[in-house]
Amino acid sequence: MIELTRLEEILLMAIFRLKENAYGVTIKKEIEERAGKKLTIGALYFALDQLFKKGYVAKSTGDPTPERGGRSKTYYNLTPNGIKGLECARELHANLWDGVSNIAIEKQDRE
Amino acid sequence: MNGNPLNPPRLAEWILSRIADPFERISILGDFGEFYSDMYSEKGRFKAWIWYWLQLLRSIPSFIRWLTTGSGAMLKNYIKITFRNIRRNKGYTFINITGLAVGMACCIMMLLWVQDELSYDKFHEKADRIFRTQVKIGDFALWASSPGLLAPALKRDFPEVEGATRMRPTRRILLRSEEQSFYENSFSFADPDIFDIFSFPFISGDPKTALSDPGSVVLTESKARQFFGDEDPIGKVIQYGDKLEFTVSGVIKDIPNNSSVRVGFIAPFKAYEKLDTRLHDWGRYDFQTYVLLRENTDPQQAGANVKDYLMQFKDGLNTELFLQPLTRIHLYDSEGMGDIIYVYMFSSLAVFILVIASINFINLTTARSGRKAKEVGMRKVVGARRKDLIKQLMGESIIMSFIAFIIAMLIVILFLPAFNSIAEKHLSLNIMGNFQAFTGLVSIVVFTGIFSGIYPSLVLSSFKPVNILGKAASAIKGGGVFLRKSLVILQYSISIILMIATIVVYNQIGYIRNSDLGFDREHLVYIRMNTDTFKQYFTIKDELQKYPGITGITATEALPTYMANWSYVNRWDGKTIDGSVRMNSCAIDRNFIEMFDMEIIEGSSFSEENSAESAVFIVNEEAVRQMQIDDPVGKRLNLWGRYNSRIIGVVKDFHFRPLTQKIEPIILRYHPGEFRVPGSFSYICVRLRSENLIDTMDKIENTMKGFAPDYPFEYGFLDERIENLYRAEKRMGRIFGYFAVLAILISCLGLFGLVSFMAEQRRKEIGIRKVLGAAVSGIVMLISREFIILAVAANVIAWPVAYFVMNRWLQSYAYRVDIGWMVFIVSAFAAVIITLITIAFQSVKAAIANPVTSLRYE
Numbered sequence: 001m002i003e004l005t006r007l008e009e010i011l012l013m014a015i016f017r018l019k020e021n022a023y024g025v026t027i028k029k030e031i032e033e034r035a036g037k038k039l040t041i042g043a044l045y046f047a048l049d050q051l052f053k054k055g056y057v058a059k060s061t062g063d064p065t066p067e068r069g070g071r072s073k074t075y076y077n078l079t080p081n082g083i084k085g086l087e088c089a090r091e092l093h094a095n096l097w098d099g100v101s102n103i104a105i106e107k108q109d110r111e
Numbered sequence: 112m113n114g115n116p117l118n119p120p121r122l123a124e125w126i127l128s129r130i131a132d133p134f135e136r137i138s139i140l141g142d143f144g145e146f147y148s149d150m151y152s153e154k155g156r157f158k159a160w161i162w163y164w165l166q167l168l169r170s171i172p173s174f175i176r177w178l179t180t181g182s183g184a185m186l187k188n189y190i191k192i193t194f195r196n197i198r199r200n201k202g203y204t205f206i207n208i209t210g211l212a213v214g215m216a217c218c219i220m221m222l223l224w225v226q227d228e229l230s231y232d233k234f235h236e237k238a239d240r241i242f243r244t245q246v247k248i249g250d251f252a253l254w255a256s257s258p259g260l261l262a263p264a265l266k267r268d269f270p271e272v273e274g275a276t277r278m279r280p281t282r283r284i285l286l287r288s289e290e291q292s293f294y295e296n297s298f299s300f301a302d303p304d305i306f307d308i309f310s311f312p313f314i315s316g317d318p319k320t321a322l323s324d325p326g327s328v329v330l331t332e333s334k335a336r337q338f339f340g341d342e343d344p345i346g347k348v349i350q351y352g353d354k355l356e357f358t359v360s361g362v363i364k365d366i367p368n369n370s371s372v373r374v375g376f377i378a379p380f381k382a383y384e385k386l387d388t389r390l391h392d393w394g395r396y397d398f399q400t401y402v403l404l405r406e407n408t409d410p411q412q413a414g415a416n417v418k419d420y421l422m423q424f425k426d427g428l429n430t431e432l433f434l435q436p437l438t439r440i441h442l443y444d445s446e447g448m449g450d451i452i453y454v455y456m457f458s459s460l461a462v463f464i465l466v467i468a469s470i471n472f473i474n475l476t477t478a479r480s481g482r483k484a485k486e487v488g489m490r491k492v493v494g495a496r497r498k499d500l501i502k503q504l505m506g507e508s509i510i511m512s513f514i515a516f517i518i519a520m521l522i523v524i525l526f527l528p529a530f531n532s533i534a535e536k537h538l539s540l541n542i543m544g545n546f547q548a549f550t551g552l553v554s555i556v557v558f559t560g561i562f563s564g565i566y567p568s569l570v571l572s573s574f575k576p577v578n579i580l581g582k583a584a585s586a587i588k589g590g591g592v593f594l595r596k597s598l599v600i601l602q603y604s605i606s607i608i609l610m611i612a613t614i615v616v617y618n619q620i621g622y623i624r625n626s627d628l629g630f631d632r633e634h635l636v637y638i639r640m641n642t643d644t645f646k647q648y649f650t651i652k653d654e655l656q657k658y659p660g661i662t663g664i665t666a667t668e669a670l671p672t673y674m675a676n677w678s679y680v681n682r683w684d685g686k687t688i689d690g691s692v693r694m695n696s697c698a699i700d701r702n703f704i705e706m707f708d709m710e711i712i713e714g715s716s717f718s719e720e721n722s723a724e725s726a727v728f729i730v731n732e733e734a735v736r737q738m739q740i741d742d743p744v745g746k747r748l749n750l751w752g753r754y755n756s757r758i759i760g761v762v763k764d765f766h767f768r769p770l771t772q773k774i775e776p777i778i779l780r781y782h783p784g785e786f787r788v789p790g791s792f793s794y795i796c797v798r799l800r801s802e803n804l805i806d807t808m809d810k811i812e813n814t815m816k817g818f819a820p821d822y823p824f825e826y827g828f829l830d831e832r833i834e835n836l837y838r839a840e841k842r843m844g845r846i847f848g849y850f851a852v853l854a855i856l857i858s859c860l861g862l863f864g865l866v867s868f869m870a871e872q873r874r875k876e877i878g879i880r881k882v883l884g885a886a887v888s889g890i891v892m893l894i895s896r897e898f899i900i901l902a903v904a905a906n907v908i909a910w911p912v913a914y915f916v917m918n919r920w921l922q923s924y925a926y927r928v929d930i931g932w933m934v935f936i937v938s939a940f941a942a943v944i945i946t947l948i949t950i951a952f953q954s955v956k957a958a959i960a961n962p963v964t965s966l967r968y969e
Contacts, residue, residue: 024142041142042170045135046177064141067148069117071141 002085007047009089010035012056015076016086023062023073024048048076056082119147120160123167130174143167192486193507203479204511206864207472210857211515211563214468215555216522217853220530221461222551223538228454231369231441235310237403240273242410242434244400246421253433255440256396258424259387261432262302265402265420271413274304274403279383280374283639285822287350288338294823297334297375298351300383308403309372315345316361325381328357331365334375353642355382368537371440372401393424402434410434452920453843460847463605464854465559470598471861472508472563477595478868480571488576500572508564509557516556533845566594596901599865602858603905603942604912609851610938611913612920615930616844619921622928623837629765630671631708634804635829636811637670638795643819645789654814655797660807663798665706668698670794672832674767674777682749685740692737695767695777696750698785698792704729704762706798714744714760717781726756726782732764734776750778769836773925796829859949862898866950870894870957877957878965890958891951898950902942910935 004012014030015022028044031037039047051057062073078086100106124140131139143163150159197204232238244261245253262275279300286295305311306318313321314332321329328349335344344359351357357378366373384390404413414434421430442451476483487500495503523540531538638644644651652664669676674697681691701717712732721727728748735743749755764774785791799807808826815824870877877890914930921927 024138025145028142028146040170040173041139041146041166042173042177045132045139046173049132049135049177061138065145066117067145068141069119069144071137071144073141074135074138 002081002088003092004085004089007037008051008056009086010037011047011051012078012082012086012089015057015082016078020075020077022076027076051076051082054081055079056085117144117148119144119163123163127167130171132174132177189503189506190510192503193510196507197511200479202867203475203864206860207475207511208515208518210468210471210860211512211559212518212522213853214464214857215512215516215519215559216526217464217850218461218555219519219523219540219552220527220538221457221464221850222555223527223540223548224530224534224536225454225458225461226548226551227369227536227538228442228450232371232438234367234369235308235437237308237310238438239436240404240406240408241308241437242402242404242413243437243440244402244417245433245435246396247431247433248429254396255399255435257398257400257432258393258395258421259390259398260393261398261421262304262400262402265400265417266304268420269413269416271405271408271416272402273405274307276302276305276308276401277380278305278372278374278399278401279380279397280399284352286338286376288347291338293337294825295334295375297373299374299377300380301377302380304403305377305401308401311363311366314362314364315343318361321361322377322379324358324360325379326356326358327360328376328378329361329363330359330376331363331374333365335359335362349376351378354386357382369441371437393421401437410436452923456847456920460609460850460854463609464850464857465555466562467602467605467854467857467861469559469563470602471857471864472511473566474595474598474861475864475868476508476563476567477570478865480567480574483571484574487571487574491574491576497572501568504568504571505561505564508567509560512556512560512563515559516552530846533842533849535842595865599862599898599901600905600908602861603902604909606851606855606858607906607909607938607942608913608916609847609854610941611909611934612917613844613848613851614934614937615913615917615921615928616840616847618928618934619924620837620840620844623770623840623924623926624834626766626770626926628671628833629709629763632830632833634799634801635707636797636799636808636826637829637832638797638811638815639825640666640793640795641819641822642789643822644795644815645792647818648786648792648795651795651814651818655811658807658810660800660803660810661797662800663702663706665703665796666700666792667703667794667796668792669767670796670829670832671707671765671767672829672836673769677775678751680748680750682755683738683740684746684748685742686738688739692734692776694734694750695775697767697777697779699779699781700792701781703779703781703796706796709765710763711760712763714758716760721759726754726780726784728754728756728758729760729762729779729781730758731762731774731777731779733774734778735761737776748778750780754780754782756780756782770926771924855945859945862946862949863953866894866898866953870953874957874960874965877960878962881962882966887955887958891954894954894957895947895950898946899943902946903939906935906939906942909938913938 010031011027014027014034017034018026018030024041024044027048028039028041031039048057052059056079057076058079060075060077062075064070064072124143127143128136128140143166146166147159147163150162232241235241243255244257244265245255246257247253257277259277259279262277265272266275277300281296281298281300283294283296284298286293286298301322303322306313306321311318316329321327330338330344330349338344338349339347344362347359349357349359389395404410417432417434419431421432442454490500490503520540527538527540530536640648648666655661655664668674674695676697677693677695679691680694701719704711704716711729714729715721717727717729728750730743730748740746743758743761746758747755748758762779766774767777768775797811811826812824873894877885877893880890880893913935917930921930
C-alpha cells in the first residue's frame, strides 16, 4: 500500500497523462490546467526530485531544442512503483467515495 | 534586456545556474528559457523579462530547500551544536567574538583609509597618461616646479605630447564679486588644455572654449555658491586684486578630496602674462607643468626623449627633466618615499590586528579541545568521516567570524565619524556599488574564519575515538601546546613592535616640537601685511611701540616656518670652490635678529651705522661652511645680480623650514630701499609680554584696522604655526597609537581567556599542592611563570624588527631622535607588567580557591 500526498498524486497523474512528453514545461502547464495548481519552476523541480528519490519516476535526458537555448530536457516517466502508487490512490479514492454521489444532498437528507 | 526571444536576461540566468541543483541545472535553465521564449512571442519582451525574474526570485526558497535536504539533517545538527556551544561557553565565546569583532573593525577602518589613499588622482579618465614634470639640477633633489615656458614648448617640440598646461597657483589674493569679497588661495592660472588633461566635469559652460578668452574664469560649484549664492554665476564678474577682472565662463563640479590638483578658480594663463614680466626666463622655476601623452605612448620612452630638453637653455649646470606619473604624486615624494610608507604601515597594521584576533580564536579553541573531543569522538563512532568533521569545525569558525563581522560593522558605523575626524578624511562605508570594498569585506570574513578554524579543525578531527572515549580520556589535555606557545609569542611580538613603534613616533614628534629652533617662538604674533599696512609700516611700528604689552615689532618677507626663496649664488669674495651654492634669502627689517632672539656668532647685527644706505647681509653658519670662506665678515656677495653687498655678520644656524629638512644656507638681507617696493614684505611680527595678552591683541587689532579699514585683520601665533607644520605626523602618531592600544588589548583578551582556562584545568593540581602546603604566592608564580617567559621571549623577537622598521621611518627626517635602548627596556617592562595584570585576577583566584571544592569528588 503506497500512500501519496496530493501534490505527488497530481504530479504523477500529469506525468502519466503526458506519456512520452513529460518534462518540466509540459508538466507545469498540465497541472496548471487540470488542477489549477501554480507551482514555481523551483518548487516543481524540488517536488520532482522528491518523486525521483522515492522511486516513483525515472528520468531520461532528451534532445536540446533551439527555443530552450540549446539545452536538453529531462523527461520523466513512471516507474512500476509510481504506477502502483497511482493505482493505490485511485483505490483509496474509490473506497472513500463509495456510495456517495453528492455530499450536499446527502447531508440534507440526514438532517 | 536582450532583444532576442532566445536570449533570456543574462544576469538572471547566471544566478539561476549558481543556485539550481547541479544535476538538473541544464534542464531547469532550458525550461526557464522555453517559458521565456513562449512568453516573449505572446506578450512581448518586457512581460517575459519580468516573468523570468519573478519566477527566479520565487523559486529561490525551493532551490534552497532542495540544496539543503539530504545533507540537511546534518547541517541542522551542526548549526544547532554551534549555537549550543556558544550558549554553553558564554565567557569563552564572548572573548572570541569581541576580539574578532574589534580586530575586524580596526582592519576595516584601516583598509578604508588605505583604499582612500591609493585612490588619489585615479578618477581622471586619462590618469595613466598624465604626468607632472620634475626637474633635477646638479646634485640637488628633484623638484616639481618648472619654467613657465616649458609647457607650450613641450607641446610644440614633442609629437607624443597631446596636451600640456602650466599651472600657476597664486598666493592669497583678494577676490571680489558685487556683494562678496574673500581672500582666496585656490586661484590658479592654467592653459586651456587643462580641461583636456584632467577630468573636471562641467556643470555649465563649454570646456573647449571656457578659457579661450583671456578675461574668463572657471570656478567650482562651491566657490560659485560662496560668491554668487543661488544666482546663475555665468557672466558674473570677479575682481582679482586691484589689477584684473574676470567674467565667469564655466562652472565645474567640486574637485574630489582625493585629488592632488585642487583649485577653486581657473583663469587663462594669458591673463597671467600681464602680471608677470619675467615670464620668459628659462631660469625661473615658479610653475607646475602637467602633460598628457598620446595614447599608446610608452612613458619610459617619452621620459627619455624629454630628459635633456632643458639643457639647451642652461649653461653649465646639468639640468634633467623627468615625467612623474600623476597617480604617484600623492604618495611618493621625489625620492620615491613619502606617504606610501603610511600606506604600508597601516596595511600591515590591519593584517596584524586581524592575526592577533585570530590567534585568540586558535588558542582558545585548541586549548579547549579536550572538551570538544568527546563530541568529535561520538561523531566518529556513529560514522562521521574526517572530511565531515573538518567541514563542521571550519563551519563553526566561519559562523563565529560572521557573527563577529556583523558586530564589527556596527562598530565601524559607530566609530567611523570619530576616525574621520582624527584622520582628517571623508571615508564612508559605501559597500553597495563598491564591488571592491564588498569583496574586500567578504574576504576578511572568510580569511578570518578559515585562518582561525583550519588548525583547530585539523587537530580535533585527527583524534582517535578509542583514545577519547576510552580509559585514556583524562589524558587529553588539549593538543598543540607548542603551537599555542609560539602563537602567543607571535601575538606578543606584534604587540611589542606596535608599542615600540608608537613610542618612537611620539618621541620623534616630541623631539621636533621641543627642539631648539635657534630663535624664540613664544608670544610672537604675526600679522599679514596688505597694501595699506605695507605702505604705512613705519607709522604702524611707531604707533604699536607705544603699548606697554609689546616689546618689539619687525617685518619679514617670510616666517621662519618656511623660508624657501632660493637661488644659486656663484660670486663672492675669496671664492675658492667651483660651482655655486644653493642659497635661500629673506628680506627682513633691521631689528629682526634681536626680535627673534637669534644669536650672532661673528661680526655684528644690523644697525643704523652699518646699513643706512645700501643692502647688507647676514648669513648663517651653513652658508659659510658651504661657501668655504674663512673670514666671512666684510666679504661681498652677489645675489641675483641685483645686490653686491657686504656680509656684516654670521648668525647661528636656525631652523627656517620643517625639521624634515636639513638647514640650508640662508642670507638675511636688510635693504632700506625694499620698503618702497610693494610686496617685499609679507608679515609684521610683534613680540608680546605674557601678561594681558587678550587686551594687547585687542589694541593691535584696533590699530591695524585703523590703518587699513578695507582689509581683514589676519594674524596668528608663531608657535601654533610651527605646531601646525607637524600636523600630519601628529595625526599619524595618534592613529597609530590608538590602533596599537587596541591590538594590545585584543591580545590581553586572548591571554585572559587562556589563563582562565589553564587555571581551571589545573584546579586539581592546585588543590593538591595547597593541601600539601603550597603558599598562595607560590601558586600564583606557578601559573604566571610560563607567561612571563613567553613575554620575554617575544621581546627578543620583536626588538630587531621594531628597530629595523622604525629606523627606516626615521630616515625621512633630517633631524631625528636616537631610538635608544630605553625604548626597548620600557617595552619589555610594559609587556611583563601588562601580562601580570591580565593574568593576576585568574591566577590569584585559582590560588586562593579552597582545595575542598576542587578535590571533593575524589
